[in-house]
Amino acid sequence: MGIPEPPEDPAGPRAALELLPTGLAIVDRELRVMLANRALRAVVGVGGGAPADPVGRLLGDVLPGAEPVVAACREVLADGRPVAGRLVPGGGAPRRGASTCLRIDVSPGVAVGGRPETLVVAIEDVTEYRRALDAAASLEALTEELSGALSLDDVLRVALDRAAAAVGAAACSVGLVEPGRDVLRVITVGFPGEVVGAFAELPADAALPGPAVVRDGRARYFADRRAAVEQFPQAAAILAGTAFEAAAVQPLLLDGERLGYLAVHFTDRGQLGPVDRELLAAVARGCAAAAHRARRGDEQRAERDLARRLQFLAGALAVASTADEVAAILTEQTPAVLGATVAIVGIYDPETRSFRMAVPTSTVPGRTRAQFEHWPLDAPLPSRDVFATGRPVVFGSLAERDRLYPALVGVEVAEQAWVQLPLQVQGRLLGTVSFGWPDPRRFAAEEIMRAHTIAELCSGALERARLADGQRQISEVLQRSLLPRRLPDVPGWQLAARYQPAGEAVRAGGDWFDAFGLPGGRLGLLIGDVAGHGVTAAGLMGQVRALARALARSGSPPGAVLESLSTAVHDLGAGAGADGDDDGVFVTCCYVQVDAARARLSVASAGHLAPLMRMPPVGDRPGRVRAVDLRVGFPLGVRRSAAYAECESPLLPGSTVLLFTDGLVERHDRLLDDGLAELADRFSAAPSGVDALCDDLMAAVQAGGEVSDDVALLAASPGGSPRTMACA
Numbered sequence: 001m002g003i004p005e006p007p008e009d010p011a012g013p014r015a016a017l018e019l020l021p022t023g024l025a026i027v028d029r030e031l032r033v034m035l036a037n038r039a040l041r042a043v044v045g046v047g048g049g050a051p052a053d054p055v056g057r058l059l060g061d062v063l064p065g066a067e068p069v070v071a072a073c074r075e076v077l078a079d080g081r082p083v084a085g086r087l088v089p090g091g092g093a094p095r096r097g098a099s100t101c102l103r104i105d106v107s108p109g110v111a112v113g114g115r116p117e118t119l120v121v122a123i124e125d126v127t128e129y130r131r132a133l134d135a136a137a138s139l140e141a142l143t144e145e146l147s148g149a150l151s152l153d154d155v156l157r158v159a160l161d162r163a164a165a166a167v168g169a170a171a172c173s174v175g176l177v178e179p180g181r182d183v184l185r186v187i188t189v190g191f192p193g194e195v196v197g198a199f200a201e202l203p204a205d206a207a208l209p210g211p212a213v214v215r216d217g218r219a220r221y222f223a224d225r226r227a228a229v230e231q232f233p234q235a236a237a238i239l240a241g242t243a244f245e246a247a248a249v250q251p252l253l254l255d256g257e258r259l260g261y262l263a264v265h266f267t268d269r270g271q272l273g274p275v276d277r278e279l280l281a282a283v284a285r286g287c288a289a290a291a292h293r294a295r296r297g298d299e300q301r302a303e304r305d306l307a308r309r310l311q312f313l314a315g316a317l318a319v320a321s322t323a324d325e326v327a328a329i330l331t332e333q334t335p336a337v338l339g340a341t342v343a344i345v346g347i348y349d350p351e352t353r354s355f356r357m358a359v360p361t362s363t364v365p366g367r368t369r370a371q372f373e374h375w376p377l378d379a380p381l382p383s384r385d386v387f388a389t390g391r392p393v394v395f396g397s398l399a400e401r402d403r404l405y406p407a408l409v410g411v412e413v414a415e416q417a418w419v420q421l422p423l424q425v426q427g428r429l430l431g432t433v434s435f436g437w438p439d440p441r442r443f444a445a446e447e448i449m450r451a452h453t454i455a456e457l458c459s460g461a462l463e464r465a466r467l468a469d470g471q472r473q474i475s476e477v478l479q480r481s482l483l484p485r486r487l488p489d490v491p492g493w494q495l496a497a498r499y500q501p502a503g504e505a506v507r508a509g510g511d512w513f514d515a516f517g518l519p520g521g522r523l524g525l526l527i528g529d530v531a532g533h534g535v536t537a538a539g540l541m542g543q544v545r546a547l548a549r550a551l552a553r554s555g556s557p558p559g560a561v562l563e564s565l566s567t568a569v570h571d572l573g574a575g576a577g578a579d580g581d582d583d584g585v586f587v588t589c590c591y592v593q594v595d596a597a598r599a600r601l602s603v604a605s606a607g608h609l610a611p612l613m614r615m616p617p618v619g620d621r622p623g624r625v626r627a628v629d630l631r632v633g634f635p636l637g638v639r640r641s642a643a644y645a646e647c648e649s650p651l652l653p654g655s656t657v658l659l660f661t662d663g664l665v666e667r668h669d670r671l672l673d674d675g676l677a678e679l680a681d682r683f684s685a686a687p688s689g690v691d692a693l694c695d696d697l698m699a700a701v702q703a704g705g706e707v708s709d710d711v712a713l714l715a716a717s718p719g720g721s722p723r724t725m726a727c728a
Contacts, residue, residue, distance in 0.1 A: 023123040026109060029116070031059045031073055040123060059121070065090050065100075072106045073119055080116060082107040090125065101130040128275055152176075152294045159262060159287040160189040166283060167276045169264035171244060175202060175210045176252075176260040176291065181441055184211060184260060192241055199238060207234050209249045210261040217258055219281070220249040224269040245269045248277070250284035254292045262287060309337045310453065317461035323347050326461045327358035330433065330454070338450060340435040342415055345423075345458065346375075346383060348431040353377045355431065368412050380407045382420045383432045390429075392421040392448060397440040417441045419448065421455040425463045433458050490517045492596060494717045496690035498698050502663070502710050510541040510587075511661045511710035514549055521597060524552045527659040527714055528589035528608065528636075544569060544587060544636070558591040558604035562633070562644040565589065566606060569637035587636040590659060592628075596718050599651045603628050604644040607635035609662060609676075614683055616654030623655075625680040656690065656717040658683060663709035664701065690715040 017024060023040030025033050033054045041053065054062035060070045068088035076083060083106040090100030103126045109118030145158045156174055164172035171190025178185050182204045188196050202211055209220050209232055222228040224245045229236045244265040252259040262284045272280070313333050320326045327345040334343040346355040354376045357369070377384060382393040382405060395401045396417045402409045415436025423430040433455050487495040495515050510530025518524050526548050530541040547568050551561045569587055590608035594601045603611060610630050614623040631645040651657075665675030679697075686696040693715050701711055 021124075023125075025054070025059070025121045025123070027059050027073065027119050027121060029077060029118075031070060031119075033057055033059055033062065034118065042125075063123075065102075069102070069104055069106075069121070069123065072104055073121065076106045076108055076119055077116055080108055080111075080114070087126070087130070090127070100125065101127045128273070152291060152298055155287065155290045155294045156187045158290075159283070160187065163262055163264055163280065163283045163287075164189065166279055167248075167264055167272065168266070170267045171242075171265040173210070173263045173265075174252075174260060174287070175214070175263075177204070177214065177258065179444060184214065186210070190265070195238060195242070208232055208238070209235060209247070210263055213249045213251045213261045214258050217251045217253060219251060219277075220247075221272055221277070222247045223271045243267045246272065248272045248280055250280050252284055252288035252291060254285075254288045257292075259288050259291055306337065306450070309333070310457075313337055313454070314457050317457050318464075320461050320465055322465050323358045323462055326458060326465060329461075330458060334435060334454070337454060338435055338447070340415075340437050342434075342436040344434040344436075345462075346432045346434070347462070348377070348387075348429055355383060358431075371411070381405060382418075382434075386420055386422045386432050387429055390422055390424070392419055392451070394419050394443055394448065396442055414438065417443070419443065419451050421451055423455060423459040423462060425459050430459060430462045430466075487515050488517060490515070490523055492521070492718060493523055493594075494690045494719060495715070496694045497714045498694045498712070500698065500701065500711045511663065511712035512541045512545045513659065513712050513714040514545060515714060515716070516549065516553060518553070518593065519555050520595070523594040523596070523716060525592040525594065525611075525657070525659055525714055525716055526552060526589065527661065527712060528587065529661045529710075529712075530587050540572075540587070543572065544589070548589065548591070552591060557646055558593055558602050559644040559646040561591055562589060562604050562606045562636070563642060566634070566636045566638070566642045566644075567640055570640040572637070589636055592657065592659065594651060594657065594716065594718075596651070599653075600648055601628070601651050601657065602646050602648050603630050604646050605630050605632045606642075606644060607632060609660065609665070612658045612660075612680060612683055613649065613651075614656045614658070616652055617688075622684045625684045627676075627680075628657075651718070653718060656688075656693065656715060658693075658713060658715050660713040661709075661711060663711035664697065664713060666709060690717050 017035070017037045020037055021039055023042065024037045025040050026035040027033055033056065036054050059073065060066040063069055065088075068086075072083045072086060072088075075081075083104065086104050088102050088104060090102040103124045105122040107120045107122075108116035109120050111117060145162065156176075159174050160172050163169070169190075171188065173186055173188040173191070175184040175186045178201075184202045184204060186200055186202055188199075202208060204211055204214065209222075209228065212232070213220055220231075222231075225235075225239050225247075228239070228247055242265075244267060246266040246269055247263060249261055249263040251261055262280070264280065313329070316329045316333065317326060320329055323345070327343070330343040330345060334340050345358040347358050348355055354374055356374055357372055375381065375383070377387060385393055393404075395404060398413075398416055401418065413436065416439055417437040418434055420432055420434040423433055435451055435454075487497060497513055497515070499511065499513070510528075512526075512528050512530070514524075514526040516524050526545070528541075528544060528548070530544060544565070548561070548565055551564050551568075554561075556564075586607075588605075588607040590603065590605045590611060592601055592603045592611055601613075610627045610632070612625055613628055614625045617623045628647070628649050630647040633644040634642050660679075662672075665679050666672060667675060682697060682700055683693070686693045694713060697713060698711070
């Protein structure tokens with residue numbers, strides 16, 4: 001007797017089928033479901049509302065989005081060849097922007113006469129797998145776009161576009177830490193305009209998800225708005241008026257540095273799945289790296305731009321000739337260099353131990369300007385501490401200012417944050433400079449260093465201006481002392497002269513003139529120009545003028561006088577090009593002898609402009625003006641033996657002779673010939689008296705703005721009494 005076989009248990013294969021993770025069904029040729037396991041029934045339930053048990057029903061009626069599955073089954077019935085690994089849409093409701101995805105395998109089952117009578121259909125929900133593939137593709141696209149983002153704004157644009165699309169979010173926001181400020185700059189997409197405007201900046205300590213994530217570096221996930229508001233009640237104001245429910249917030253971290261946060265918002269409820277969480281974290285890491293790189297690039301571009309601006313500022317300060325000019329330059333250029341909106345320079349006077357505000361800026365209210373036009377060193381103000389310690393005084397808000405300096409409580413200024421620094425050269429204090437910003441702020445060390453750099457440039461400019469002012473005063477005093485204080489009394493002649501030094505610091509102090517009587521009732525007129533600098537030029541001018549007067553008083557004709565004078569200047573070693581030296585001073589001179597008895601004038605020129613003569617008026621017409629004919633010779637001292645031609649011109653009664661230096665007609669914005677023509681027209685229309693003539697010509701010079709070169713002029717007309725020189 002053999003051992004009997006155990007009876008067949010039909011529940012065994014069915015039980016094994018139920019345990020399979022893949023949905024499995026057996027259908028007949030009509031595609032009616034004959035058998036389905038639990039996993040398939042779960043897939044059937046994806047559509048929502050489909051029968052839980054599909055047995056006995058057509059596959060197309062029970063499977064959501066069944067068209068692709070039915071089509072695959074019909075292919076196998078037609079040709080007997082299986083379909084393997086085909087991905088088809090499942091037809092279920094999209095999950096935060098991603099549709100359901102199914103993987104199907106269809107194989108022939110029982111065959112009769114080579115024709116399949118049944119099919120084995122395997123269906124697997126691979127939505128999460130597909131999501132992972134899509135996430136990888138999204139991350140790859142994000143990485144590529146971020147690699148091409150050159151600026152921080154480009155990074156933000158990519159982050160906003162890609163992060164929301166990657167996880168199917170309805171809105172996205174990025175908050176970035178602002179260097180030197182306790183705020184986050186927030187950029188959003190998908191939020192209502194009023195929310196965007198109200199929350200464009202968030203305090204770093206705000207009780208909101210974004211700032212909290214930045215503070216502790218931990219991500220936050222919320223299944224719905226109620227969960228978010230329970231943890232962060234202030235979030236209700238942001239979410240009000242929106243349809244947002246679920247949300248996720250990721251920190252932007254790079255090597256432990258917290259750069260900001262990335263947040264996404266959904267209109268449905270439910271926690272973010274593992275794939276989307278990992279994807280959002282990867283997006284945040286990529287954005288953090290790109291933001292750091294872009295910010296560093298922005299900083300490097302800003303550093304290069306700052307270097308150019310500092311160079312421009314240094315160039316402007318290098319030519320400033322007064323303290324007020326220094327202050328004006330700082331006021332104009334400080335915003336571009338520091339970002340401050342005001343710069344105030346206080347000039348210290350050691351004799352009075354007080355400060356003077358140089359060029360009070362219009363941004364300071366009038367009452368405050370009047371209050372601090374002058375103030376003593378010992379006043380309980382920041383300037384006292386700056387001078388006592390030699391270090392800057394910094395306060396980031398007016399509240400801090402009022403706490404540190406109660407004397408300033410109630411002082412009205414528009415700026416909220418201030419830095420005041422000493423202006424000093426080699427330990428000698430010259431004053432202070434204050435920079436103001438419109439908003440409260442925490443100053444970074446780089447900003448203070450930048451302010452120090454500007455203060456050093458300002459200190460050097462103030463010291464140069466102080467020295468230049470002293471040199472200029474010495475030069476002017478010396479020059480005026482060497483010019484005739486009064487024109488001589490020459491019977492039968494009206495004489496007048498004017499002199500105005502250049503407006504620039506330590507300019508040439510070499511314009512000169514002279515007038516004197518000569519034997520036989522003749523008149524001698526001299527004018528010259530020593531083109532040099534300051535005291536040196538003024539001293540040489542005195543020597544040349546004394547030599548010229550001594551030679552001319554001998555009664556020699558103009559050509560002989562200039563010939564002897566040129567030899568003397570050459571022997572002094574002062575003439576331009578003397579002894580082959582190109583560094584000499586350029587000396588020009590024009591000498592006119594007037595003989596009223598003969599109605600003639602003789603003139604010779606050593607590199608100087610020709611005198612002008614105005615004829616007497618004819619009826620109502622003004623007198624015609626012409627240049628005296630002459631042949632211009634070399635400037636004095638260029639050659640030791642130089643010949644100078646004399647030219648004679650008739651002198652009509654009532655005529656006026658005008659000698660002048662080039663400062664009267666030369667301007668950088670016009671040709672010399674145009675200046676001479678303009679002078680001739682003005683000379684023709686000017687009043688008849690020599691004093692009135694000189695006043696009129698000098699008024700025209702002053703109306704043209706600051707004089708860039710010395711101006712001297714000498715006018716003579718036969719008849720009347722002598723006039724005393726006046727200097728403008």
